[in-house]
Amino acid sequence: MSYAENPRLSVCIEWINLGFVERGRTPREIIEKSIRHHLAILSLSNTVIVLEDLGVDRSRIAVHNWVQKADLQPADGESSDRVAVDQKVIRVNDEQCWLYAAVDPETNRILHSRLFPTYTIPIARGFLTELAEKHDVEDALFLVGDADDLIGALRREDYSYLVEQHGFRNSVEHVFREVEHQISSFSNCFSHVDPPTAEAWLQAHTVWWNHA
Numbered sequence: 001m002s003y004a005e006n007p008r009l010s011v012c013i014e015w016i017n018l019g020f021v022e023r024g025r026t027p028r029e030i031i032e033k034s035i036r037h038h039l040a041i042l043s044l045s046n047t048v049i050v051l052e053d054l055g056v057d058r059s060r061i062a063v064h065n066w067v068q069k070a071d072l073q074p075a076d077g078e079s080s081d082r083v084a085v086d087q088k089v090i091r092v093n094d095e096q097c098w099l100y101a102a103v104d105p106e107t108n109r110i111l112h113s114r115l116f117p118t119y120t121i122p123i124a125r126g127f128l129t130e131l132a133e134k135h136d137v138e139d140a141l142f143l144v145g146d147a148d149d150l151i152g153a154l155r156r157e158d159y160s161y162l163v164e165q166h167g168f169r170n171s172v173e174h175v176f177r178e179v180e181h182q183i184s185s186f187s188n189c190f191s192h193v194d195p196p197t198a199e200a201w202l203q204a205h206t207v208w209w210n211h212a
Contacts (some may be wrong), residue, residue, distance in 0.1 A: 020069040030056055034063050035070060039208035068197070072204035078111055079136040080104040084143045084172035085128075085150055087119055092198045099202070100127045103172040105143065110175055110206045111135050115199040124153035143172075178209070 016032050030051065038047045044060035051058050087100045092115070100123075101113040112131040116123050124147075131137060142161040144150050154161040 016070060016072070018070070020071075026056065026058065026062075030054065031066050034058075035067055035204075036208065038063055038067060039205050067204055068200055070204065071200075072207040074110065074112070074134075074203065074206045074210060076134040077136075078104065078109065078134075080106070080111065080140050082106065082143060083111065083131075083137055083140045084170075085154075086145055086172045087124070087147055087150065090115075092195050095195070097195055097198070098123075100124070101172055101175055102127075102131050102137075103175050105170075105172075108174070109210045111137075113202055113206055115195055115202065117195070119147075119149045121149050121152040121156070124149040125157060128153055128157050128159070175209070 016035055018028050018031060021028060021031060033054075034047055034051060037050055038044060044063050047063050048058060048060055051063075082105050084103045084105045085101070087098050089096050090099050091097070095117075097115045097117060098119040099113065099115055100119075102111040103109065104111055112127070112134055114127055114130065116127075137159075140160070142154055142159050143164055144154065144161055145163070145165055151161070151163065
């Protein structure tokens with residue numbers, strides 16, 4: 001399936017705030033399309049090719065800056081009965097980082113995600129604290145795999161949890177597979193950037209994922 005045929009690109013784009021656009025060099029609809037395509041399925045280089053097909057000459061840096069300046073952040077205020085949580089190692093340049101994610105398995109929406117330089121019980125507790133500050137998960141049943149740091153954090157935070165490898169927890173694995181696919185496709189996405197920049201892209205991708 002080509003990018004033009006991908007049904008997930010035919011979605012409402014009102015969630016992209018273009019308040020940062022000050023000059024009229026590039027039409028707003030072109031900027032919106034670029035951000036949406038890059039977060040969905042295209043590398044920066046391929047997004048530039050799409051713009052060229054539309055008669056617009058912009059660089060990869062321009063597209064990257066549009067995504068960063070849009071400062072897309074996932075919405076707060078969800079209430080979930082079950083929350084699937086996990087962590088996964090990914091590479092940013094030549095460094096290993098750990099992506100923590102919490103997903104509502106009934107809606108497949110990403111509730112919270114963060115990048116950390118390592119994985120420990122204190123880091124996992126901090127991640128759960130941030131999650132609880134954003135969403136109503138106090139009475140939720142947490143679904144977790146064999147991640148000792150998350151299990152330890154859930155115990156210390158006194159959350160109800162269930163260790164399972166399949167079932168509802170597959171939702172968070174699906175999210176990780178999607179992120180890994182994006183990273184492996186974007187040879188220039190997590191190269192030559194620092195972890196905060198990579199995390200900004202992941203937060204923006206989360207917003208797209210939850211609206212797609």
